Amino acid sequence: MEDKVAGLVLLGFGVWIKVHGDAIMQILGSSAGHMLNVSYFCIIGGCFLTLLGFFGCCGTIKESKVLLMMYFIAVSMIFIGEIICAIVILIFKSIFHCCGLNNYTDFEGSYYQIEKGRLYPKSCCRNPFSADCDGLSTSNDVIYTELAQIPLQA
Structure with missing residues (x-):
């Protein structure tokens, strides 16, 4: 039942x-235009979750092994x-040093900066265990200051 509700909310x-x-x-500014593409993922994900919840409910009510197996496989795949x-995000972050x-200015005014009093997290540092990684130094020698460039292959 929760799958259907979550699916409908996401949809x-x-x-x-x-x-x-x-x-x-208007609220986020024109630079956030790519955020509107999230709507497609929400609609598709919402439909999928609603359908998944429907299979789970029908399988339980009818005691159908086939529907319950489809539900189990889908939840396992998710x-x-x-x-x-x-894993991919962790590898990407460690390879491209983002x-x-x-x-690092993306953290300005963030909850992290307000609570910790640091300009950026330790993951921004070239060497997170260095004494220079104090969350205040913005030197290129201490932190990654530019967007990681992903090499594209032709």
Whole structure:
């Protein structure tokens, strides 16, 4: 049942973003235009979760092994996909040495900066264990100050 509710909420959020994209652009600014593409992922994910919840509910009510097996396989695949995404993100971060979406200034005014009193997290440092990695030094020798360039192969 939770899958269906979560799916419907995600679907509704995606439709809301798609319908009110202009208002969102006014609030976030024109540089956040790529954020509107999230609506497609929300709509697709919401439909998938709703369908998945439907299979789970029908399988339970009818005591159908086939529907319950489909539900189990789908939930297992989602779980494995989440693990793979986490691994890929960790590898990407360690290979390309990123610090924020653009650079270390992305953390200005963030909850992290307000709570910790640091300009950036230790993951932005070239050597996180160095004494220079104090969260205040913005030297190129201490932190990654530019967006990581991903080499594209032709």
